[in-house]
Amino acid sequence: MPGDAAQRVWADLERIRAEAPLVHNITNYVVMNTTANALLAIGASPVMAHAVEEVEEMAGIARSLVLNIGTLSPVWVEAMIKAGRRARARGIPVILDPVGAGATHYRTSTVHRLLQEAAPSVIRGNASEIRAVLYAEDATKGVDSTHTAEEALDAARILSGHSHAVVSVSGPADLIVSGRSVIRVANGHPMMPRVTGLGCTAAALIGAFAAVNESPWRAAAHAMAVLGIAGEMAAERSPGPGSLQMHLLDALYTLAEPDIRDRLKMVEE
Amino acid sequence: MPGDAAQRVWADLERIRAEAPLVHNITNYVVMNTTANALLAIGASPVMAHAVEEVEEMAGIARSLVLNIGTLSPVWVEAMIKAGRRARARGIPVILDPVGAGATHYRTSTVHRLLQEAAPSVIRGNASEIRAVLYAEDATKGVDSTHTAEEALDAARILSGHSHAVVSVSGPADLIVSGRSVIRVANGHPMMPRVTGLGCTAAALIGAFAAVNESPWRAAAHAMAVLGIAGEMAAERSPGPGSLQMHLLDALYTLAEPDIRDRLKMVEE
Amino acid sequence: MPGDAAQRVWADLERIRAEAPLVHNITNYVVMNTTANALLAIGASPVMAHAVEEVEEMAGIARSLVLNIGTLSPVWVEAMIKAGRRARARGIPVILDPVGAGATHYRTSTVHRLLQEAAPSVIRGNASEIRAVLYAEDATKGVDSTHTAEEALDAARILSGHSHAVVSVSGPADLIVSGRSVIRVANGHPMMPRVTGLGCTAAALIGAFAAVNESPWRAAAHAMAVLGIAGEMAAERSPGPGSLQMHLLDALYTLAEPDIRDRLKMVEE
Numbered sequence: 001m002p003g004d005a006a007q008r009v010w011a012d013l014e015r016i017r018a019e020a021p022l023v024h025n026i027t028n029y030v031v032m033n034t035t036a037n038a039l040l041a042i043g044a045s046p047v048m049a050h051a052v053e054e055v056e057e058m059a060g061i062a063r064s065l066v067l068n069i070g071t072l073s074p075v076w077v078e079a080m081i082k083a084g085r086r087a088r089a090r091g092i093p094v095i096l097d098p099v100g101a102g103a104t105h106y107r108t109s110t111v112h113r114l115l116q117e118a119a120p121s122v123i124r125g126n127a128s129e130i131r132a133v134l135y136a137e138d139a140t141k142g143v144d145s146t147h148t149a150e151e152a153l154d155a156a157r158i159l160s161g162h163s164h165a166v167v168s169v170s171g172p173a174d175l176i177v178s179g180r181s182v183i184r185v186a187n188g189h190p191m192m193p194r195v196t197g198l199g200c201t202a203a204a205l206i207g208a209f210a211a212v213n214e215s216p217w218r219a220a221a222h223a224m225a226v227l228g229i230a231g232e233m234a235a236e237r238s239p240g241p242g243s244l245q246m247h248l249l250d251a252l253y254t255l256a257e258p259d260i261r262d263r264l265k266m267v268e269e
Numbered sequence: 270m271p272g273d274a275a276q277r278v279w280a281d282l283e284r285i286r287a288e289a290p291l292v293h294n295i296t297n298y299v300v301m302n303t304t305a306n307a308l309l310a311i312g313a314s315p316v317m318a319h320a321v322e323e324v325e326e327m328a329g330i331a332r333s334l335v336l337n338i339g340t341l342s343p344v345w346v347e348a349m350i351k352a353g354r355r356a357r358a359r360g361i362p363v364i365l366d367p368v369g370a371g372a373t374h375y376r377t378s379t380v381h382r383l384l385q386e387a388a389p390s391v392i393r394g395n396a397s398e399i400r401a402v403l404y405a406e407d408a409t410k411g412v413d414s415t416h417t418a419e420e421a422l423d424a425a426r427i428l429s430g431h432s433h434a435v436v437s438v439s440g441p442a443d444l445i446v447s448g449r450s451v452i453r454v455a456n457g458h459p460m461m462p463r464v465t466g467l468g469c470t471a472a473a474l475i476g477a478f479a480a481v482n483e484s485p486w487r488a489a490a491h492a493m494a495v496l497g498i499a500g501e502m503a504a505e506r507s508p509g510p511g512s513l514q515m516h517l518l519d520a521l522y523t524l525a526e527p528d529i530r531d532r533l534k535m536v537e538e
Numbered sequence: 539m540p541g542d543a544a545q546r547v548w549a550d551l552e553r554i555r556a557e558a559p560l561v562h563n564i565t566n567y568v569v570m571n572t573t574a575n576a577l578l579a580i581g582a583s584p585v586m587a588h589a590v591e592e593v594e595e596m597a598g599i600a601r602s603l604v605l606n607i608g609t610l611s612p613v614w615v616e617a618m619i620k621a622g623r624r625a626r627a628r629g630i631p632v633i634l635d636p637v638g639a640g641a642t643h644y645r646t647s648t649v650h651r652l653l654q655e656a657a658p659s660v661i662r663g664n665a666s667e668i669r670a671v672l673y674a675e676d677a678t679k680g681v682d683s684t685h686t687a688e689e690a691l692d693a694a695r696i697l698s699g700h701s702h703a704v705v706s707v708s709g710p711a712d713l714i715v716s717g718r719s720v721i722r723v724a725n726g727h728p729m730m731p732r733v734t735g736l737g738c739t740a741a742a743l744i745g746a747f748a749a750v751n752e753s754p755w756r757a758a759a760h761a762m763a764v765l766g767i768a769g770e771m772a773a774e775r776s777p778g779p780g781s782l783q784m785h786l787l788d789a790l791y792t793l794a795e796p797d798i799r800d801r802l803k804m805v806e807e
Binding site: 029032033041046047048049050051054057058061075118149221245246247248249250251252253254262 | 297298300302303307339340341342370372373374375376383441462463464465466479490507508510511514
């Protein structure tokens with residue numbers, strides 16, 4: 001029943017607002033400000049820290065860890081691995097965003113290292129990235145998707161099976177895959193890809209939801225739904241991507257139970 | 270008299286707008302854009318430069334230096350020390366923002382190095398950070414404050430005495446402490462902590478005010494008042510933190526003398 | 539005829555929106571988010587990548603390369619050189635933004651290395667920066683301009699002659715110089731310099747236009763015109779620089795042919 005799904009999403013959101021879980025992000029330069037703001041708007045407590053001198057200690061006090069390779073370099077990858085191992089040892093969820101996987105060999109090989117070393121609970125990318133993570137030979141065009149989410153479903157299922165991670169594929173309809181199980185989320189708005197880093201924001205929000213929901217599969221779906229709903233609410237008052245970005249933060253902050261109940265398009269298969 | 274205080278704040282703001290002092294920032298990745306925009310909005314001239322190859326030269330032409338450890342790493346700390354020494358030798362004010370001090374040993378020990386090497390004129394943090402700078406053993410939760418400003422007053426007094434710096438403690442009411450003297454600023458809005466980096470913006474604005482006011486104590490208080498007042502003006506038209514961030518920049522830009530006179534809540538003890 | 543000029547600008551914009559050219563940026567931390575958003579708003583496809591491990595491969599799939607030294611450091615400069623050589627070998631346009639050239643010797647000498655190694659098609663800066671690139675002994679004040687664009691015209695002509703690059707000088711009226719030929723663009727708004735990084739945004743947009751227009755001279759002029767027009771449209775509804783930044787992205791996204799035809803102030807000499 002939609003009502004139950006909406007209640008579950010709302011329950012997570014209320015927990016985030018009540019508990020303000022600390023989400024440790026090792027992410028890219030482009031989105032640090034906007035993902036921190038999205039986490040604050042939703043009620044979580046973000047920290048950005050990447051020095052190898054401190055990431056283990058920071059991952060040691062966080063409730064989830066978000067790794068994003070958008071502007072990777074060797075010392076940052078080393079920090080991601082250190083933090084990932086610490087998170088894994090503590091049993092807190094790790095979210096991996098393989099930005100631009102497939103565009104360069106360095107990105108693709110880094111993703112494979114992170115899959116082994118950090119054992120993410122959730123891998124979130126667009127269709128091209130998810131396919132690239134599975135088929136290392138596949139080339140993506142920069143960081144924008146050139147495959148549909150549906151085309152990536154098989155790849156997501158295989159990757160989920162291999163990695164024992166939930167695989168969340170962003171697209172016009174998001175697919176959240178755990179082994180053979182799929183949740184489809186059809187919320188969102190076509191203008192959203194014209195704001196940089198909303199995919200990265202999705203990964204950060206999954207970090208917040210995974211901190212309060214023991215199922216990474218449901219946490220990822222709930223985060224995608226909340227971001228999509230906030231995006232719809234924002235788009236209704238936005239003539240372009242500049243105002244969309246601003247209204248999106250406002251919507252994450254003001255989001256109320258009826259917004260979720262009225263708008264949620266989530267189907268579990 | 271409030272009128273006099275408002276006149277002093279306004280006089281500083283007019284000087285900043287007339288002189289556009291160059292403020293050299295070595296700050297964190299999350300807030301570089303937003304603190305540069307706040308400095309521009311208020312009429313100052315920001316420059317961000319962190320390479321050890323150039324920081325001494327840049328600090329050599331700036332009128333103040335802002336050091337912020339929000340996303341620190343060894344090469345950045347080295348640059349902060351080089352720039353800090355140069356600023357100290359030139360006698361320009363140095364503002365230190367110990368973001369997340371106490372959260373990791375690396376942050377706390379870096380703050381102690383910077384206190385010795387850069388001899389800041391002003392240390393600005395939230396209550397947890399200020400306490401952590403004083404009591405190295407105290408743990409903070411990430412970068413958000415878990416102590417009230419009042420609880421930090423004693424710590425601020427002791428730290429100010431030890432360091433010979435002004436200590437500015439951000440909170441619902443800001444405390445600006447110089448030895449035994451305290452200015453309390455009660456401006457601001459509860460939504461402001463939901464925008465990332467407004468504490469860092471406070472430190473950057475102190476840099477602008479300290480460039481035009483010889484008293485770092487008054488400069489810090491005036492900056493906190495102006496940020497708080499602009500935050501109040503912004504919050505009145507903002508349903509959430511996205512629009513608050515935008516309106517805050519507009520308010521810093523349009524701030525007029527009556528806004529300060531009508532809203533200033535500053536008490537000197 | 540103005541009509542023809544407007545048609546040429548519009549034709550480029552339509553091609554960018556239709557083809558979404560991949561623009562590879564190695565740029566500064568302050569503006570990564572805002573320049574990515576400007577490129578997305580105009581219809582291009584930005585990628586930010588700076589690791590020496592991947593920049594050649596990324597420049598190998600991009601349609602233009604934008605190099606910006608705003609927050610330079612040695613490993614970033616090395617990456618710029620590697621990417622620049624690859625771009626040069628492939629014959630894709632390279633745009634160089636010498637942010638703060640003249641402020642420190644490190645910046646000035648880096649610009650000279652990049653001129654030799656990357657052979658940019660377009661150099662874009664304010665008057666101080668362009669003069670500093672030519673006269674290494676000239677000092678600029680931080681990253682803001684202290685010379686008028688007109689004063690820089692001679693410098694731009696000489697620099698264009700020496701470097702065989704188009705030189706685009708930003709100011710109240712922009713000058714786009716190719717050898718002895720000049721295009722003047724008088725679009726824009728006085729509030730624009732109060733938003734950080736709009737110069738960097740200009741360089742990024744030149745990257746998008748140069749990807750679809752074989753003449754770097756016209757591409758640079760068209761980009762300056764579009765940014766200036768969008769800035770005018772944004773300023774009309776903006777009380778301050780916070781809202782200007784937001785409305786500017788909306789304007790880049792919604793810009794229609796009549797906006798260009800009605801507002802374009804471009805003169806070719």
